[in-house]
Amino acid sequence: MAIVYQKSKGLTDAELHYCPGCNHGIVHKLIAEVLEEMGLLDEAIGVCPVGCSVFAYKYFNCDMQEAAHGRAPAVATGIKRTHPTQPVFTYQGDGDLASIGAAEIVHAAMRGEKFTTIFINNAIYGMTGGQMAPTTLIGQKATTCQLGRTKEQAGMPMRVSELLSTLDGCVYAERVCVTDIPHLNKAKKAIRKAFEKQMAGEGFTFVEVLSTCPTNWGMSPLKAKQWLMDNMVPYYPLGVIKETSAEVK
Amino acid sequence: MEKELWKGNEAIAEAAIRAGCDCFFGYPITPQSEVPEYLSLHMPQHGKVFVQAESELAAINMVYGAAGSGMRAMTSSSSPGISLKQEGITYIAAAELPCVIVNCMRGGPGLGTIQPGQGDYFQATRGGGNGDYRTVVLAPSNIQEAVDFVQEAFDIADCYRNPTMVVCDGLIGQMMEPIEWREIPKRDLPPKDWATTGKHGRDHTNIINSLYMDPEECDDHNADLEAKYKLIAEKEVRWDTKDCEDAELVITAYGTPARIALSALEALRAEGIKAGLFRPITLWPYPEKALHDLAGQDHVKAILDVEMSAGGQMIDDVRLAVEGQKPISYLGHAGGVMPTIEEIVESAKKALKEAK
Numbered sequence: 348m349a350i351v352y353q354k355s356k357g358l359t360d361a362e363l364h365y366c367p368g369c370n371h372g373i374v375h376k377l378i379a380e381v382l383e384e385m386g387l388l389d390e391a392i393g394v395c396p397v398g399c400s401v402f403a404y405k406y407f408n409c410d411m412q413e414a415a416h417g418r419a420p421a422v423a424t425g426i427k428r429t430h431p432t433q434p435v436f437t438y439q440g441d442g443d444l445a446s447i448g449a450a451e452i453v454h455a456a457m458r459g460e461k462f463t464t465i466f467i468n469n470a471i472y473g474m475t476g477g478q479m480a481p482t483t484l485i486g487q488k489a490t491t492c493q494l495g496r497t498k499e500q501a502g503m504p505m506r507v508s509e510l511l512s513t514l515d516g517c518v519y520a521e522r523v524c525v526t527d528i529p530h531l532n533k534a535k536k537a538i539r540k541a542f543e544k545q546m547a548g549e550g551f552t553f554v555e556v557l558s559t560c561p562t563n564w565g566m567s568p569l570k571a572k573q574w575l576m577d578n579m580v581p582y583y584p585l586g587v588i589k590e591t592s593a594e595v596k
Numbered sequence: 597m598e599k600e601l602w603k604g605n606e607a608i609a610e611a612a613i614r615a616g617c618d619c620f621f622g623y624p625i626t627p628q629s630e631v632p633e634y635l636s637l638h639m640p641q642h643g644k645v646f647v648q649a650e651s652e653l654a655a656i657n658m659v660y661g662a663a664g665s666g667m668r669a670m671t672s673s674s675s676p677g678i679s680l681k682q683e684g685i686t687y688i689a690a691a692e693l694p695c696v697i698v699n700c701m702r703g704g705p706g707l708g709t710i711q712p713g714q715g716d717y718f719q720a721t722r723g724g725g726n727g728d729y730r731t732v733v734l735a736p737s738n739i740q741e742a743v744d745f746v747q748e749a750f751d752i753a754d755c756y757r758n759p760t761m762v763v764c765d766g767l768i769g770q771m772m773e774p775i776e777w778r779e780i781p782k783r784d785l786p787p788k789d790w791a792t793t794g795k796h797g798r799d800h801t802n803i804i805n806s807l808y809m810d811p812e813e814c815d816d817h818n819a820d821l822e823a824k825y826k827l828i829a830e831k832e833v834r835w836d837t838k839d840c841e842d843a844e845l846v847i848t849a850y851g852t853p854a855r856i857a858l859s860a861l862e863a864l865r866a867e868g869i870k871a872g873l874f875r876p877i878t879l880w881p882y883p884e885k886a887l888h889d890l891a892g893q894d895h896v897k898a899i900l901d902v903e904m905s906a907g908g909q910m911i912d913d914v915r916l917a918v919e920g921q922k923p924i925s926y927l928g929h930a931g932g933v934m935p936t937i938e939e940i941v942e943s944a945k946k947a948l949k950e951a952k
């Protein structure tokens with residue numbers, strides 16, 4: 348019988364611990380498939396964050412480091428600068444990357460560090476139980492803004508892809524989501540492009556994945572998908588935010 | 597061997613290169629900025645990595661990444677910057693990564709002063725970060741020792757997979773002295789087969805991590821670390837003594853104050869006062885037994901601890917070692933003021949008088 352589908356060799360056999368309807372597992376799979384398809388699993392070194400994906404080091408079938416909260420881009424800098432020919436990536440949530448690790452991601456992008464960051468924007472702190480993130484939308488309820496985020500109290504949510512795109516060192520930033528197959532395919536293409544550009548030595552590459560958190564949003568998985576499309580996509584537009592062609596450089 | 601005149605911080609930087617340091621990650625702060633300045637020029641010339649990080653937090657986490665992937669990594673800073681590095685140091689200790697951290701100490705607390713200080717003793721020896729961990733702490737008292745210890749620190753770190761600190765006060769970083777580049781004995785080092793270098797055909801993934809969700813596993817991990825620290829305490833403890841054989845008054849001091857104390861010894865001996873110096877070289881592990889035994893000698897009547905710290909920090913370890921056998925008094929200044937020879941002589945006489 349012909350095999351039509353099988354689990355990527357880029358993932359281990361460890362059982363994922365994610366909640367039903369969470370997008371972390373889907374994004375892991377896409378990264379794993381890209382690394383496998385590009386033949387990079389034997390070379391790759393990944394860095395996982397503190398957040399719901401803290402155990403990603405158990406799931407990826409490549410060498411992994413677990414960083415302190417927000418510091419993954421600094422850790423990845425240390426790895427990539429000393430292993431310049433190998434693929435290096437960080438996998439980070441929005442509390443990790445946009446809040447406590449804001450300095451590290453901005454400066455890694457500024458320096459044009461040649462690694463890839465996969466940024467999971469679920470508009471909330473998942474692991475610690477649904478507190479407000481820099482990406483939480485206005486009006487969105489979280490356990491530290493129980494009546495909904497207000498601009499007066501917390502400012503407007505941060506568009507990280509746009510922010511990093513202002514830096515010359517960032518050669519590629521695309522925002523995607525994985526709510527259905529067409530979007531998922533686009534997301535995989537974006538991840539692949541990011542790794543290709545990294546391996547071509549072009550600069551810092553960034554893929555932001557709008558993701559669901561049914562548990563902390565207090566919704567069913569299906570409703571969460573709809574909420575993402577209705578509320579997140581209008582504020583965080585999908586598509587290529589920045590792409591510097593190799594020739595221009 | 598020929599002597600060369602070197603500035604402390606630059607000599608420390610050059611020592612790192614000679615020790616085979618693969619990468620340096622730093623951030624400017626007085627009085628240690630000459631270390632990153634020197635390495636920014638010389639590391640690339642040796643085909644090695646230099647990155648000026650956006651902060652000390654980033655620098656120490658770059659060290660984590662590089663050390664975790666098998667490289668000889670180093671960072672340096674001065675007191676306020678070392679405070680910022682504490683997060684990274686506890687993760688590095690927990691993940692058992694070898695690296696070298698140089699602290700060219702200035703006076704504190706807070707911004708304090710850019711003048712030399714020793715107020716980071718607690719932070720270095722007790723662990724400024726969270727959890728039960730230890731860093732090996734070497735304390736040179738001149739530039740020759742600084743360059744020797746920096747080179748050795750890389751081997752000690754690799755030998756035990758543990759962060760190793762070299763703490764010198766700002767004076768050692770800033771002054772110039774003749775030194776020689778002597779051969780540092782190399783240790784037999786274990787292979788870094790745990791490093792995340794990419795699998796390259798390995799049948800398992802290497803993981804650098806400090807997270808243990810199962811409390812039993814975390815307890816086991818801590819027990820393993822503790823066993824390692826015991827071994828280090830047994831094997832790596834170092835100290836130096838001067839004129840202690842018949843000393844009635846023993847001065848305890850490290851770094852620059854120990855050097856000033858040497859001159860005070862001469863002045864005291866010239867007046868017929870039998871004084872000696874006990875100088876810890878490793879601040880952790882502390883030479884507890886050696887000091888305990890010395891304090892137990894009949895000829896020792898009193899101990900005077902001298903530090904560049906307001907109320908004394910190492911004095912806690914002196915007390916723990918001496919265990920009340922002899923009276924201990926203290927002389928110290930913080931904020932960049934050095935204890936003078938005259939002050940030490942004065943305090944030594946007073947300590948002896950009170951003891952008799």
Ligand SMILES: Cc1ncc(C[n+]2csc(CCOP(=O)(O)OP(=O)(O)O)c2C)c(N)n1
Pocket residue numbers: 397398399400416439440441442443444467469471472473474475480
């Ligand atoms: C220094 C530090 N501060 C706070 C925490 C607690 N903490 C763990 S995960 C987390 C938030 C993670 O949220 P996010 O990055 O959005 O990832 P998610 O869990 O949503 O995937 C926080 C605040 C920590 N581990 N370390």
